[in-house]
Amino acid sequence: MDTGGTRARGAVLAIASAVALVALILGLAACGDDTVGGGSSEKVTTAKGGPVSGELTISNWPGYIDPGPKGTVAEFEGKTGVSVDYIEDINSNDGFFGKLQPQLEQGESGGRSIFVVADYMAKQMYDLGYLQEIDHADLPTVFKTLAPSLESPGFDPERKFSVPWQGGMTGIWVDTSKAPEIRSVNDLFDPKYRGKVTMLEELRETPALVMLAEGVDPATASDEEWLKAIDRIKAAAESGQIRDFTGNEYTEDLTAGNIVAAIGWSGDASLIENKNAEWRMPTEGCTQWSENMVIPVGAPNTPAALAWMDFVYRPEVAVDITEYVEYISPVQGVKELLEKRGSPLAESEIVFPTEEFTSKCTGQNTPPDLERVNEAWQDVLTG
């Protein structure tokens, strides 16, 4: 009985300590910063340079580099001894931000040292304190070969926190064997192609292109004009005209022959295994964008991250990337190198668009009341 009593007391003790533990967890949580979101309160830091070694994790979009054993990633590993974990886990700017935001808020990047995101997203991350600044002295090659037109963009005039990765255009991918006559975004609403058309999930792409097709300039469009374009897309989704809203998945649908046309990105040829697929500049104009390498807060091994940024700005490396991905390179001298290699890409208007080619295009624009317009857009996506 005596020992039984001791054990019983032990049991009570164990249960009591479990309850105490839970109370402690709750208490600790309650003591923390009481606001969810709103940006990191820590001061903006500058990414540290220095000797290069160790491991590097890069998050990028699919089809944005040759990740194979003879590709750019392997070349960087060979030259520097850095072991690179290159993950293609970005499918949309907003989706990626949404996934990482709680970690970034805590000053963590989930082990990643570089993200590649669009201009507006880089700015949004920077404003929330989620990015580190970059010292130009650590990137000698970048600021020697960067195209002058990209040196001072509106969202980051001094290139304090972003280094361009690639640029591109959003227009129409067409399966020319099935729908050779599609040239305008308005054609995508033609009942002939019912259920054979997809559009991108990105607010700044799809509704913007529809506005362009209607003769509205997205750069100066009012909320009502945005909502009108969204309503048109909504009606097409409800009638079954639009098969799906996608990120990169439209490339699979084009490959599998599920669709005849899609709103898509100009350089995705490497992801589409369909020789009839062709990217077309919509008759009413495209959206143009550039994407940037950024270094998030909490990024491990920033010296290697900076070394990577500088490495991909060597023209002989940049030309390999261009040949593989077929996007617009921010690096000067790529065209000459392609000509030297005799690549037809040197003549491509998609890789080296002239001012005339993109005369009707616009940048990535944000509606005046982003929250309201985005809610309407998301309701269409999850209709």
Place this chain on the structure above:
Amino acid sequence: MSLKQRLVPYWLLGPGLLWLVVFFIVPMYFMGELALRSGSLTSGGFVFSWEWANFPDSLSGHGDQILRSFFYAGTATVLALLIAYPLAYAIAFRAGRFKLLLLFAVIAPFFTTYLVRTIAWKTILSDDSPIVSVLQTLTLVPQDGRVLATSGAVIAGLTYNFLPFMILPLYANLERLDLSLVEAAKDLYSSSRQAFLKVTLPLTMPGIVAGVLLTFIPAFGDYINAQLLGGTQQAMIGNVIQSLYLNQRDYPEAAALSFLMMALILAVVVLYIRFAGTGAFMGDEDEETAR
């Protein structure tokens, strides 16, 4: 009974209780607290303010998706039951030495992740695939029709993905069925049909109830099938919650909607168990009485 003996049940409850508290009650608390915040992520963050309006707001405009989720998950559950019952019955009583092999076949898909299996169906059901051409030839699908990106594809995906959760409890239940009771029924001049309806089916109710719950609850909240196999106008409530969290970053409204969906499912399950009878839900009771 000594104090020690009286404490044994609590000891045994301990780990389970702790698990529930740490992984269910605590997260629920945080989610509940989040659901009552207001503000915006990018300007100032979300601040606690007893914002009860988040609850009705989160429902507005999402009635379609809730009804659709019930319809998809309900249809998938019924289909899974119709497929699983004969299969589990056959494995339990007719498979002979192939019993283990067949059971293995039921579980084998789990060796590949859920996501990969669902993506595989995208390829299998793509518009130019042989399966779709066969279905078109049989006029089950119209000539210019498709399978992928339709409600049918989503329901099929849900049925396929949750089928093992229906088969396994049914099998476990059927396997313990005392066949001499069926024999006795037949001895008393019941037809096979009567014997099934009056003996086998009531005795396997616990398996059916468990299987239905294990299939319906996850299917209702699923968003992967709708996202990968569905097209426009096929989003389920899970897709809405995902969009609220990741794309609109309206955490409070997303938390509120998650809460309401949990409450809804709880209500449905409680009603279902009342309807199906607690005895059946608690397992052996019926069987014991029958014996």
